[in-house]
Amino acid sequence: MAIPKVMGTEIEYGITVKNDRDFDPISSCVLLVNAYREEHPGRILWDYDQENPLADARGFQVDGEKYTPNQQENIARNKTLVNGARYYVDHAHPEYSCPEVTNVRDLVVHEKAGERIVELSRREATLLLPPGMEILIYKNNSDRKGNSYGCHENYLMDRRTSFKQIAEHLMTFLVTRQIYAGAGKVGSENRAHPCPYQLSQRADFFETEVALDTMVKRPIVNTRDEPHADREKYRRLHVIVGDSNMSEYTIYLRNGATALLLSMIEDGALRRDLALRDPVRAIKEVSHDPSCRRELQLENGKKLSAVQIQREYLEMAQKYVSGKSPDPITLDVLAKWEHVVESLERDPMELRHEIDWVIKKALIEGFMERKGLDWESAQVSMLDLQYHDLRPDKGLYYLLERQGRVERIVTDAEIDAAVTEPPVDTRAYFRGQCLKRYPAEVFGVNWDSISFGIGSEPVKRVLMGEPLKGSKAHVEDLFDISPTARDLLKNLRA
């Protein structure tokens, strides 16, 4: 049975420092993350104790080293924010994980709030550098030199749905989704066929179908099994194949369509056989074809284009939803999915106001034509990168947005509010409120727990295994009668 699709994204950002000959990404990331100041004075750990990134959803545990920094390092690298998000250093990248949300519109708001937070910290951190140096941040996925970093999506699922079933259906969906979820990229990488422009920043980097690793031989379907929730009931599906998107419309459709697909898998509503013969090959074929017309080989002998395949998913989704009483956001996602598929069937360039890879392509082609450049020009590569620049006055996506050239989903007021306010309908609310109210007494945090160190008493961990419990409706009264952390713990036990 389909359960509410609680979701969130973790975004690794690209970082560099202008005019710094000795640029060291790790120390720059630590400087960056620590430059973001919230009002609370807490020194709070990220609680790695319960983490298990080596658990594989296919039912085994992989041998390996778990990463557990010492306390000092931990506090320096990890910030849990009052809006329920986590802002931290992940290897050599700053990473923002938005708080858990119940719907895709809130997902857009909170992913965008993350951009604001990272940009704020970028400005603050730059002030601490020697004159002439500037930290620059990019919300993209590749450096064009064979290195890639991810946008990971997370979706709550019913654990009773078998992973095998999920993987089967998800494979083709993820390979073809790029036609509306791709962020666009100039050139190719990782020994893929050369091409002037492709739909996805990430496609070239995917080398296997199903696997646990996220950094080498990347799999289209990732088997990480770390629910961060009651593991008897829930699965957290971890999708690593997506691009980091700038366009609100693209983020909305990317997550919205995927969430719908996952609900259909849970309810056994996917009736058509769309398995591909060679998904790893197909993911590049789709990406390298901006006409979106190229036919892919299916396992059953047929050939269909990515657009035709997505048309099949769309039709199944429309049928699935017609039997229920869908909420307005689901209806809106479906309407936009249909609009996009129809436009792609006619001419992908019609979507130059909605879909990232098309917005970017139109911008670059216009520039190339006016300036007499070609796809190999340095300026064209610079446009590709600067589209994702987080500086509001330099980022090319933001320039287009300011001029009303891209269709929006949410408002600036909503995004600004989400910088300090958690979603009200998930456990992120409880987490954010604890940090706001009792910062000096919060000892450590993870997605599914928060622990308190009160005076010299032993640390007490509060478990939060239900993503929907801890909402404002649940705990508002509890907070009203708990002026201190000690009160909170007493009242929780009562």
Next chain:
Amino acid sequence: MADTKQTQKPSKGGDGDGGSAGESGQKLAKKGDALKEEMDALVDEIDAVLEENAEEFVKNYVQRGGE
């Protein structure tokens, strides 16, 4: 504020009109001109903010250790 679409979709088939003298031909040509002006203005704006030493900048942009 800006959550409704404020721009027209670009016209298709508005270029290479073949010099038709009919009203629709003139309309398309005007639309084409307006779009071209719009694009020119956009290119100027981009030019003003685009990183100056593009070649060096792109060459020096290297990211390691990503998931």
